[in-house]
Amino acid sequence: MDSPRNLLLLFVLFVYTLAVAFAGDIVHQDDIAPKKPGCENNFVLVKVPTWVDHEEGSEYVGVGARFGPTLESKEKHANQTTLTLADPPDCCSTPKNKLTGEVILVYRGNCSFTTKAKVAENAGASAVLIVNNETELFKMVCEANETAINISIPVVMLPQDAGASLEKSLKNNSSVSVQLYSPKRPLVDIAEVFLWLMAVGTILSASYWSAWSAREAANEQDKLLKDASDEFLSTESTGSGGMVDINMTSAVLFVVIASCFLVMLYKLMSFWFVEVLVVLFCIGGVEGLQTCLVALLSCFRWFEQAAESFVKVPFFGAVSYLTLAVSPFCIAFAVVWAVFRRINFAWIGQDILGIALIITVLQIVRVPNLKVGTVLLSCAFLYDIFWVFVSKWWFNESVMIVVSSFSKTF
Template identity: 75%
Template sequence: MDLKMRLFWVFLIFLPLVVRGGDIVHDDVDAPKRPGCENNFVLVKIQTWVGDNEGEEFVGVGARFGTLMASKEKHANRTRLTLSDPPDGCSTPKNKLTGDVVLVHRGTCKFTMKAHVAQAAGAVALLVVNNQKELYKMVCDHNETNPNINIPAVMLAKNAGDNLESSIRSGASVAVQLYSPERPLVDTAEVFLWLMAVGTILCASYWSAWSAREAEIEHDKLLKDAPDDFINVEGSGSSGVVDINTTSAILFVVIASCFLVLLYKLMSFWFVELLVVLFCIGGVEGLQTCLVALLARWFKNARESFIKVPFFGAVSYLTLAVSPFCIAFAVVWAVKRKISFAWIGQDILGIALIITVLQIVRIPNLKVGTVLLSCAFLYDIFWVFVSKSLFHESVMIVVARGDKSGEDGIPMLLKIPRMFDPWGGYSIIGFGDILLPGLLIAFTLRYDWAAKKNLKAGYFLWSMVAYGSGLLITYVALNLMDGHGQPALLYIVPFTLGTCLTLGKRRGELANLWSKGEPERVCPHHHPVTAQ
């Protein structure tokens, strides 16, 4: 199997990993704001101390009720943390809580009851440990008004609560400091990630169009030099290019769904390690292909001289020269991927893979593009939202986070750290959110060049504007919806596909775009036959 076909199957494997970033916070109960239960949900930092040593910092989410916390660390007090007895905090505690922050378990009674009990016992704040890894929002009951709670209430994820509880039960003195710093209005990481996604599609589209043009020139040259007896022979097209048909477009989503469920069921440390290996294989081949294409102009002889290598077949000297560097780069990233700046290597490998796949995998017409993007649109919505009713959690989000794997999420995505955000973390975008719309956008540029259209009269410029707008709306929605994971294709597909369909209809070219995918051509060797 040659390089191009291996990359094609890597594309199939990576297709389901369409993820988007954000702090995963879910509504626990759908309850409207009421007096006394009208706080905005805010993320809360819980800095810990075990004995005299500074411990881990955890993140919680503030309740709809209770008093607000300090927004700056210097205004927050360090307070002793005490376990509630009974652990659910639903009845008068047997131990003394005066002046302490109390840690209770979720369940048995409503959240406001736990807060009332803690407040009556003299606690200065309430930490509720969730029974799941996620953070759920604590609200009042549907008909509850003015609960008169005057202490802060915060929910912790299960792993954070278990960590604190084990420290206390070991006999150590544990203290916490609660505060809620404000996030910047504009996330600079999302701005750079937007530029990265748009720039990747831009580069891939021009490479794809340039390759198609060179293949067409070669084809026309063969036709020009060929005898008249061979004029009717079909052109060979671009070598090594995989054209997607309608059946393949549907199968992509079926295979993607099966692979996503497989990831969900088998997610573990070893499985993520396997994904890292697959990512490195794809990244090496993508980086190698991009470097060879860039260096070919300066090392033409090395590109055109070949040597036979077992299993790989004929390989150019230039490819052999850059391969060790690409392999070493991927291995170093894999070994050091947990260090703070490893995201740079991951993004380089990911961008190289995406650009290469978009140059190799193509859609031949707008019909195939419509089927592919429409299926991906439904796929994204189903596995982010609808899957909750079948699996009791969002399958896409669980896989994106890498739950049960012991790792910080899966590697098949681009990410940038939030350097100016007090909460830290990463802004991320999945490969599918770039690859799938990129297939359509690359098609529009190839069509524009073949039809000799300028930017304004063509489809590529408006498709790029539509993609950028759709991705921008995704990030706006992500921030407006309290950090809920958002299916990016929910916004991107209507923008990009709708733009192409609308422009094609208005310009009277939709039928040609839909079926042929290329402008009408007149063969230069065709001579009309006249009757004698």
């Protein structure tokens, strides 16, 4: 693998690492208040699937309030209910529109959460969706001086972008309906186990491949030692085989550049920018998937001749016939994923492309010693903490969470 392709893969891995790092906890404490009768619920994440004009739309994630009844834990038992806008939007006074069991969309501010819930309940609403004034979610608690709290409808907070999307649909005179349910967290989360196995499997596969490649290179070196002269060895046996060693400076610069790139995403995040990131990921995914498939198929004797026969291709140099045969499939796979990436099971294609990319890059990048590895991981640890939590002090909101929330809408 030549240097330009190495640099391209390293850049795409950098972008992909940022995308993976965007996933994080979006719930933060809004206020510290003791539990009291009528206000003692555990905070739970609530799923809010939507339907626009009777067609399935986006699914949002909110957080339930400390007050009100508990929600259904299974989607099939949750009622599909019409959504309507509050008038006035803050729902701090009796709504002007007549409610007959609808879910009401309310904006945060001007009065307490419990006041909004009580006003909506008295007006005939079946549930309240409170839209936060930030992209993050906050836990809704009761006021410190409130007593005898008796709210009998569920109250859920949604992030700002989800509320804006729902409001836009309602103002376009579309029929919008929602479901509210809070799935119970199992003792053993199968998704977490799968993620762990996928991560460990990726590292093990890359490690085995790297060790196998090193052994093959050593065997070739032994053959040269037997068959070639000392002069030939001194000129031909040098070189790193396309490996890129990370030193102390590179480890620190990686995190610094990652921080700069994250700020750029925060400032410039838009639809076209997300599309650029998708294209870059597809390019890296195609290269990674192609490399992995060629290496895997080369192990079978049916493909040995195709893997060892080369043809000269403009701009790419010598390319094996096996690579030419595999490339169209890899390109088609990435294009199909990019086009249909918003459907429910598109994560399968994304994981395949991402795993192939990481395995390939691990054949290029090498951490030479424990000292460099410690510095790299320590810097990455501080990077994550800073941009998730500390960045609020400078930007008034978590930079990483804002970028994550925005990118998920596309």
